[in-house]
Amino acid sequence: MTTIENGSGTRELAGKRALVTGGSRGIGAAVVRQLLDAGAQVLTTARSKTSTVPEGATFVEADVRTRAGAEALAAAAQEVLGGVDVLVHNAGGARPHEGSSAIPDEEWQDALDLNFLASVRLDSLLIPGMRERRSGMIVHVSSSAVLTPIGPFLHYTTAKAALENYSRGLALELASLGIRVNAVSPGRTATPGGEQTREQWAEVSARMGGAPAETNADDTPPLGRDGQPEDIAHAVLFLVSERASWLTGRNLVVDGGEFPMG
Template identity: 75%
Template sequence: MNAIGNYAGTGEFAGKRALVTGGTRGIGAAVVRQLLAAGAEVLTTARSATGTAPQGASFVAADVRTRAGADAIAAAAQETLGGVDILVHNAGGAGPHAGIAAISDEEWQDALDLNFLASVRLDSLLVPGMRERRSGAIVHISSAAVLTPVAPFLHYVAAKAALEAYSKGLALEQAPFGIRVNTVSPGRVATPGGEATREEWARLNPAQGQNDIPAVPLGREGRPDDIADAVLFLVSGRASWLTESNLIVDGGEFPRG
């Protein structure tokens, strides 16, 4: 695999208009780069303009946690792209705690707004256009940690579990209109944000630590492009008969049953 994934230079997404939230770093930036390299026109978002969007992408600063932010993103998508064919919800995250009781009401609400309700709000604004065109592909980025919830991240994991249930329901509702909705659940991925979160978890839970890399059966952390490859597959024509699925991309780290 090359540095920008298996779709680079294929032109597979030529003529497609894509919106990727949280696309200035980590997994989101990898998705943006791969879509651009495969010919798509891409708009991405972040809360502020301090991050740098991949070269070639359009950018809008907006807070996906709020209705006003969702409205701003949808308006920018219409103005910049003229509509959205591909929607990738990548923005998300939450800090760890020593235990469930340490998670405040405000942090529970923030986790729900960022990791769950942001997708609900933005989908509600953009799905109608997809229905009119009777075509569209949506990917919600969840987390493989939903498979084994742990107390320090329970607000985050619970929000992602809600996202997965919502994604399945949306997929069933929109299938008759040619809209496919799938989920990608990454495991441990080497990104600056992920590393900072794991370091804080280790500080708060020294007995557990960060879990050694050999615990991942494939023997390494994931790379942002590992996840981006999965996303691009799901929004491509190669996955035209896939909807309501959850693709777990974690090197085998989390138990499945």
Template identity: 75%
Template sequence: MTTIGNGSGTREFAGKRALVTGGSRGIGAAIVRQLLDAGAEVLTTARSATSTVPEGAAFVQADVRTRAGAEAIAATAREVLGGVDVLVHNAGGAQPYKGASDIPDEVWQEALDLNFLASVRLDSLLVPAMRERRQGMIVHVSSAAVPTASPQFLHYVAAKAALESYSRGMALELAPFGVRVNTVSPGKTATPGGEETRELWARVAPGENDAAAPSPTGSTTPLGRDGQPDDIANAVLFLASDRASWLTGSNLFVDGGEFPRG
């Protein structure tokens, strides 16, 4: 898979300090690898100790769902990197339920903590320094499924919808300070976590995940294949780069044309 901006040997993130949450596998790991290849210093996070963090990245074990976890991540970023120029909120996820009425209160709260409030808390700790320096790039990873509001994942898509509104508002607030805020919304992507979730969805709600007719390759996307982690990482790095210097408050769908939007 070709990575963004490096085919000509450029290192467009040289001298940049990047923090990527949830970077031990899948999309997060692809973002970390591409940032490293483009010359950035990278710190990444996961809830559990892991040996799958891309080589060359620093790592902190912390739970982004809690204020204490956000504080530990921010403190490590200041200690290891000396600050953050590029902040990528990638950590997220949820398990499907048979329907919206089957989702317990505590699961709603967990979905909000992981998919929305984690970004709010970490931003509150790291954005003030970006404002003071009058530079910084923030990318929130949402989901292309938000417009469909699937009942089986309503806790997840509702939290991501909140994240998208928050991202647009932060973009407006921070624009005068030279800090850009954008969103990337992935569609069906071939990752270990994604495959586990789709298998569970097929068990709890048979047929609900098969609305689109598969292509000859077996994919339900109009482009005929599922996304790869590097497809999403390409979009993240573009939005975080100087090539997107006049983009803020945007939401880039990277879904092979699978999901409708207005």
């Protein structure tokens, strides 16, 4: 593992206490590893533990889709860490349907609970401690799919769009208190969850009589490869570090050039 140091040779997040949701695999696990390497004490969570939870992190099972789950996680963070300085919301996902009209009400609600309201609820529980310390870093993991919303995933991209709008507003609200809020929007990234979603989308598209672009072998981002979880984790680490001390209310799209600046 690579030790992340600042110019003085000290691990840049030494002494910081971090909470990462959805940290049992993929992007979340990569974020946990980066934070640990940078010297942070890390608590991570998911609905179930996997063998890929990074060694050195404390894991608790939690379902952040509900207020009760968020409250239990906030209590665990207080017990294990004594407070949270760095909060990374990575938990998210949804399954595709044959167009927006085929998405049942309960899956609209589930997408909102997991991809948007989970962050709102957990933030509301942990921000008071940051206010007291007049310091804190929050990162909401969104998705570059918000830039090209389509029917089969409209519940997901709508929830992530709400998350981005909320992030900007929260950043403005908290800036004077020394609390920074930013978002990261990954593009096509090689993760177990991403692969499963692409397989589901291919099946749905076949039933609809087409093939999604993401299943095409030549649909590679301009930089010539799919992203790796570490690519996203590096962006998260930058945003929670002092190197980004003058950045708040931003959405960092990490997509290999798929959506260049307009």
